[in-house]
Amino acid sequence: xxxxxxxxxxxxxxxxxxxxxxxxxxxxxxxxxxxxxxxxxxxxxxxxxxxxxxxxxxxxxxxxxxxxxxxxxxxxxxxxxxxxxxxxxxxxxxxxxxxxxxxxxxxxxxxxxxxxxxxxxxxxxxxxxxxxxxxxxxxxxxxxxxxxxxxxxxxxxxxxxxxxxxxxxxxxxxxxxxxxxxxxxxxxxxxxxxxxxxxxxxxxxxxxxxxxxxxxxxxxxxxxxxxxxxxxxxxxxxxxxxxxxxxxxxxxxxxxxxxxxxxxxxxxxxxxxxxxxxxxxxxxxxxxxxxxxxxxxxxxxxxxxxxxxxxxxxxxxxxxxxxxxxxxxxxxxxxxxxxxxxxxxxxxxxxxxxxxxxxxxxxxxxxxxxxxxxxxxxxxxxxxxxxxxxxxxxxxxxxxx
Amino acid sequence: xxxxxxxxxxxxxxxxxxxxxxxxxxxxxxxxxxxxxxxxxxxxxxxxxxxxxxxxxxxxxxxxxxxxxxxxxxxxxxxxxxxxxxxxxxxxxxxxxxxxxxxxxxxxxxxxxxxxxxxxxxxxxxxxxxxxxxxxxxxxxxxxxxxxxxxxxxxxxxxxxxxxxxxxxxxxxxxxxxxxxxxxxxxxxxxxxxxxxxxxxxxxxxxxxxxxxxxxxxxxxxxxxxxxxxxxxxxxxxxxxxxxxxxxxxxxxxxxxxxxxxxxxxxxxxxxxxxxxxxxxxxxxxxxxxxxxxxxxxxxxxxxxxxxxxxxxxxxxxxxxxxxxxxxxxxxxxxxxxxxxxxxxxxxxxxxxxxxxxxxxxxxxxxxxxxxxxxxxxxxxxxxxxxxxxxxxxxxxxxxx
Numbered sequence: 001x002x003x004x005x006x007x008x009x010x011x012x013x014x015x016x017x018x019x020x021x022x023x024x025x026x027x028x029x030x031x032x033x034x035x036x037x038x039x040x041x042x043x044x045x046x047x048x049x050x051x052x053x054x055x056x057x058x059x060x061x062x063x064x065x066x067x068x069x070x071x072x073x074x075x076x077x078x079x080x081x082x083x084x085x086x087x088x089x090x091x092x093x094x095x096x097x098x099x100x101x102x103x104x105x106x107x108x109x110x111x112x113x114x115x116x117x118x119x120x121x122x123x124x125x126x127x128x129x130x131x132x133x134x135x136x137x138x139x140x141x142x143x144x145x146x147x148x149x150x151x152x153x154x155x156x157x158x159x160x161x162x163x164x165x166x167x168x169x170x171x172x173x174x175x176x177x178x179x180x181x182x183x184x185x186x187x188x189x190x191x192x193x194x195x196x197x198x199x200x201x202x203x204x205x206x207x208x209x210x211x212x213x214x215x216x217x218x219x220x221x222x223x224x225x226x227x228x229x230x231x232x233x234x235x236x237x238x239x240x241x242x243x244x245x246x247x248x249x250x251x252x253x254x255x256x257x258x259x260x261x262x263x264x265x266x267x268x269x270x271x272x273x274x275x276x277x278x279x280x281x282x283x284x285x286x287x288x289x290x291x292x293x294x295x296x297x298x299x300x301x302x303x304x305x306x307x308x309x310x311x312x313x314x315x316x317x318x319x320x321x322x323x324x325x326x327x328x329x330x331x332x333x334x335x336x337x338x339x340x341x342x343x344x345x346x347x348x349x350x351x352x353x354x355x356x357x358x359x360x361x362x363x364x365x366x367x368x369x370x371x372x373x374x375x376x377x378x379x380x381x382x383x384x385x386x387x388x389x390x391x392x393x394x395x396x397x398x399x400x401x
Numbered sequence: 402x403x404x405x406x407x408x409x410x411x412x413x414x415x416x417x418x419x420x421x422x423x424x425x426x427x428x429x430x431x432x433x434x435x436x437x438x439x440x441x442x443x444x445x446x447x448x449x450x451x452x453x454x455x456x457x458x459x460x461x462x463x464x465x466x467x468x469x470x471x472x473x474x475x476x477x478x479x480x481x482x483x484x485x486x487x488x489x490x491x492x493x494x495x496x497x498x499x500x501x502x503x504x505x506x507x508x509x510x511x512x513x514x515x516x517x518x519x520x521x522x523x524x525x526x527x528x529x530x531x532x533x534x535x536x537x538x539x540x541x542x543x544x545x546x547x548x549x550x551x552x553x554x555x556x557x558x559x560x561x562x563x564x565x566x567x568x569x570x571x572x573x574x575x576x577x578x579x580x581x582x583x584x585x586x587x588x589x590x591x592x593x594x595x596x597x598x599x600x601x602x603x604x605x606x607x608x609x610x611x612x613x614x615x616x617x618x619x620x621x622x623x624x625x626x627x628x629x630x631x632x633x634x635x636x637x638x639x640x641x642x643x644x645x646x647x648x649x650x651x652x653x654x655x656x657x658x659x660x661x662x663x664x665x666x667x668x669x670x671x672x673x674x675x676x677x678x679x680x681x682x683x684x685x686x687x688x689x690x691x692x693x694x695x696x697x698x699x700x701x702x703x704x705x706x707x708x709x710x711x712x713x714x715x716x717x718x719x720x721x722x723x724x725x726x727x728x729x730x731x732x733x734x735x736x737x738x739x740x741x742x743x744x745x746x747x748x749x750x751x752x753x754x755x756x757x758x759x760x761x762x763x764x765x766x767x768x769x770x771x772x773x774x775x776x777x778x779x780x781x782x783x784x785x786x787x788x789x790x791x792x793x794x795x796x797x798x799x800x801x802x
Contacts, residue, residue: 184620201619205666217655218602218680218748219585220772229637229656236634247623254618255630256668258661265606265657265676275666279619347619371625373617 003104003112003393003401007386010099013048014385017041017079017095018087027087028376033080033119033128034062034156041079042163045094045116052102054113059167061129061142062118062160066101067172072111073400074173074359075100075392077180078120078129078351086181086378090120090351092366092385093179100393110400113173117351124153127351133167134354175325175399176355178363179392181380183348185371193387194333194341195365196326199281200353201250201345202318204290207257207273207311208297210235212304214262214270226305228272229260235300242292246285250345253278253289281318281345319353325362325399332394333364336387364391404505404513404794404802408787411500414449415786418442418480418496419488428488429777434481434520434529435463435557442480443564446495446517453503455514460568462530462543463519463561467502468573473512474801475574475760476501476793478581479521479530479752487582487779491521491752493767493786494580501794511801514574518752525554528752534568535755576726576800577756579764580793582781584749586772594788595734595742596766597727600682601754602651602746603719605691608658608674608712609698611636613705615663615671627706629673630661636701643693647686651746654679654690682719682746720754726763726800733795734765737788765792 021029021037031037042064046056049066057065064079077093097114104112118129124145131137145153157164182188187195212226236255243253257275278289294310301308326343333341346363355361366388369379422430422438432438443465447457450467458466465480478494498515505513519530525546532538546554558565583589588596613627637656644654658676679690695711702709727744734742747764756762767789770780 182620183617184622185616185625186620186622189625203619215586215772216584216749216774217653217657217678218604218750219583219587219774220653220748221585221587221650222653223650224586224590224772227655229659230641233634233637236631237638240631249622249624252618252621252623254628254667254669256618256661256666256670257664258630258659260657260659263658265678266655267657268655269657277618277666347621348617349619371616371621373620 003100003397004107005099005103005389005393007389010095010389011382011385013098014091014095017044017091020044021081023084023376025376027379029081029085029087030083031079031081031085032083033121033123034159038080039160042116045079048098049114052098053105054101057168058163058165059133060164061132062157062164063129063133064116065168066098066114068101068105068111068113070111071172071174072113073396074113074115074176075396076115076117077178078118079116080119080121082121082374084376085121086373086375088181088378088380089373090180092181096179096389096392099389100396103393104396110396112396120351123147127349127354130351130354134357136354136357170358173359175322175360176352177325177392177395178350178352179388180350180363180365181368181373181378182365183368183373186344187342187365187367188369188371190342192340192342193337193367193384194391195344196329196333196341197321197346197363197365198326198343199321199345200319200350201279201281201347202283202286203277203279203314203316204286205275205277205314208276209271209273209309210301210306211271212306215268217266217268220268225268228269228306231300231304231306232258232272232274234304235297238300239293239296242296243289246288246292251278251280251285252347279347283318316349319356321356321362322360325360325395328395328398329362329364329391331398332391335394336391364388364395404501404798405508406500406504406790406794408790411496411790412783412786414499415492415496418445418492421445422482424485424777426777428780430482430486430488431484432480432482432486433484434522434524435560439481440561443517446480449499450515453499454506455502458569459564459566460534461565462533463558463565464530464534465517466569467499467515469502469506469512469514471512472573472575473514474797475514475516475577476579476797477516477518478579479519480517481520481522483522483775485777487774487776489582489779489781490774491581493582497580497790497793500790501797504794505797511797513797521752524548528750528755531752531755535758537755537758571759574760576723576761577753578726578793578796579751579753580789581751581764581766582769582774583766584769584774587745588743588766588768589770589772591743593741593743594738594768594785595792596745597730597734597742598722598747598764598766599727599744600722600746601720601751602680602682602748603684603687604678604680604715604717605687606676606678606715609677610672610674610710611702611707612672613707616669618667618669621669626669629670629707632701632705632707633659633673633675635705636698639701640694640697643697644690647689647693652681652686653748680748684719717750720757722757722763723761726761726796729796729799730763730765730792732799733792736795737792765789765796
């Protein structure tokens with residue numbers, strides 16, 4: 001059966017949610033996890049769930065569930081925002097989930113529950129709420145988490161008071177679907193309306209240090225220098241060449257942080273520390289890239305007479321989305337916008353990464369105008385929002401209908 | 402006539418001067434301009450000048466002159482140090498000047514005066530004492546100079562109290578000679594003992610900014626990025642290639658300061674500001690390099706879709722050393738260490754730059770072990786120090802003897 005979602009009601013709820021923490025700049029919101037605005041938004045959301053005849057339960061992290069009886073699909077995302085965030089980000093997936101659960105309930109099935117996870121934006125970690133529920137983040141570590149301002153998680157969580165309840169049994173859910181904005185420019189550039197996520201990419205990230213010789217920039221001839229910036233530049237150029245044989249158009253790699261020492265106009269830099277981060281949906285490709293990165297850094301250091309060292313490696317494994325759910329999303333997308341959708345990786349982490357540890361999970365993307373996200377200027381055409389809602393509902397029908 | 406310099410007396414005075422501000426680490430000294438140690442050193446120096454039957458005069462900046470009657474050559478350098486400096490730097494040139502002036506006076510000629518300039522190391526500017534005397538730094542600006550801690554020059558100068566006297570008439574001097582350590586690795590690498598400076602290099606320095614687009618490092622495909630760090634790296638590689646056709650082995654260029662924005666692992670850098678500094682003894686070459694730098698930056702920005710802008714240009718013109726004085730130094734060097742000396746540029750600024758505005762001026766270098774300077778580890782073999790002293794005396798004989 002088709003789930004009779006109501007686009008107007010969906011858009012009204014989405015705009016209503018935006019009022020909590022509205023920044024006053026464009027459609028921006030300031031609604032970080034456990035802030036007054038975040039908790040008020042969760043209270044409002046719980047009210048909307050109840051109004052839809054869903055049973056509200058809040059877990060120990062503050063993730064808010066709207067439950068139907070018995071086994072069900074779970075749909076959702078997160079309603080907390082970046083310290084300066086956009087109005088859609090996770091909020092879109094929360095309200096889309098609410099609308100699908102509500103419409104399904106009104107229509108007498110299929111059974112759909114919805115959720116807004118807490119702290120996906122990582123005030124206390126990375127996708128903290130869903131990570132704690134799934135076990136990706138050990139629950140005995142929760143009390144020791146501290147935000148960048150020195151507030152502990154227990155202190156922040158106390159603001160939610162007696163709203164907090166017990167952990168839910170994941171076995172009551174038959175799978176998880178998350179709708180989200182792309183947060184990148186791919187579909188906005190191609191003119192497509194829907195992206196079916198094939199995998200959430202893995203991330204590897206390490207700090208590389210080149211240490212040469214700090215010298216006077218006037219009295220040290222070029223041939224006698226061991227210039228750490230020049231080593232970085234040579235490494236970057238060689239690496240870009242060498243990676244071309246290994247990567248796909250979806251692979252990304254970034255040098256986003258550079259600290260040069262002593263960082264003065266008249267001193268040949270003796271040391272540089274920089275971040276090297278790379279992302280891909282395939283673990284084997286991440287391995288091959290890592291080997292090239294390490295070899296190239298060693299080669300550049302040896303050739304130029306510098307020391308090279310690497311810091312600890314952050315590794316997050318790629319997460320493949322469930323094949324059956326992907327097929328359901330693809331069929332629904334083709335039915336809704338024939339030829340105007342694509343299969344794509346998610347370059348960013350999402351709650352679905354954690355859900356995939358416990359149950360079949362998949363994601364659907366709608367375009368981000370200009371690829372902008374985590375910014376007050378974040379936006380998506382309302383037509384695309386509604387298309388995404390319909391694809392989500394269509395996939396639920398195909399999976400559980 | 403030969404000036405009968407006394408190497409033991411010269412070395413003893415040099416070691417005695419080191420006691421003022423001795424750092425306790427190796428031979429390091431902490432004797433910045435107008436510090437207690439600096440003023441005590443100047444008092445000691447004035448005493449040594451008087452003991453050598455030279456008449457002491459201190460100018461309004463605190464530069465200490467030891468004068469003989471009538472027209473004379475002026476020899477000297479500076480006795481202030483970097484906040485953490487070596488024992489030789491300017492002190493070597495001051496004590497060598499004292500020894501040559503003293504020995505010449507004892508021998509009945511030629512007439513030689515000596516000087517220790519104040520604040521060559523630039524607590525209040527660049528070669529502040531000699532710049533103020535020569536007019537390179539306008540004297541009506543002196544009272545507005547402030548050090549990095551917010552102390553004004555009048556406040557600092559007050560510590561010298563009634564030692565301070567009037568400006569000297571530069572017309573009483575027939576020329577200026579400065580002995581200095583090389584502060585670079587060229588002679589230490591080549592095994593030579595003496596460097597005759599042909600020119601003090603000119604410096605050009607500007608900040609270049611590339612502004613692209615800050616983006617999420619996971620969701621922004623490589624092909625759609627406008628990555629400011631990548632632009633910097635590409636600029637650097639192209640520039641190194643293009644400059645090879647223009648430069649000499651003595652030309653240097655340096656990217657010593659890099660500020661990347663926002664400088665985060667997971668964000669494609671949207672902006673980079675970096676210093677571009679280049680030095681050469683030939684103004685025409687500095688011009689050609691500037692044209693290549695500007696063209697390359699514009700080309701890289703245009704090719705990659707970034708904005709490029711440049712800050713104000715710092716320009717210090719090259720200063721050629723006096724041809725006659727250079728010839729005298731070269732003859733003296735060849736006599737002292739046949740075949741073990743070279744003609745070379747000075748990559749660093751010195752008081753001689755300012756003196757050349759007022760009178761014929763030249764410089765002679767001795768090696769720096771490991772090229773190290775502005776560091777407690779700065780040192781030179783005593784045999785090289787004595788060789789430098791003899792070359793300086795030999796040049797004075799050839800010029801004025």
